[in-house]
Amino acid sequence: MSALLALAVQAATLPHxxxxxxxxxxxxxxxxxxxxAPRKWVELRGREVVFKANPDAEYKKIECMLRKIRAVVDMTNIGFVGNDQISEDK
Structure with missing residues (x-):
């Protein structure tokens, strides 16, 4: 089972x-x-939306948030930062 260790999304909001x-x-x-989802996951910084879920966040909450953000934010400028689960033998 894969665990999400880190996720950050940054997208520019739409033009005025x-x-x-x-x-x-x-x-x-x-x-x-x-x-x-916790409100601290998402923050408005100027005209950018910054979304950062907890490392152990439930996927369904992340999916829900991204779906809602995508409905109102221009997702042409987006970046993901994440890590795959570390294997148990390491």
Whole structure:
């Protein structure tokens, strides 16, 4: 079984001229609440959304958050940082 050790997502929010609604920390908090995820996982830094789950986070919560963020954020500028599970023989 693979365990997620680290995940960070960083994506630029949409330009101001976009027809999508403007991002706010309150909206990000509502997304976290809807996904039963800690609010500290997601933060608005200027026009960037930073998502960082706990190393032992449940995949379904991560998936839920990414789905909700993707619905309102331009995902053309995104990066993932993660590690595969270390094998038990190491």
């Amino acid at each position: 001229s976009s027809s999508r609604r403007q991002m706010s920390q309150a909206r990000l908090n509502a997304m976290a609440d809807a996904c039963h």
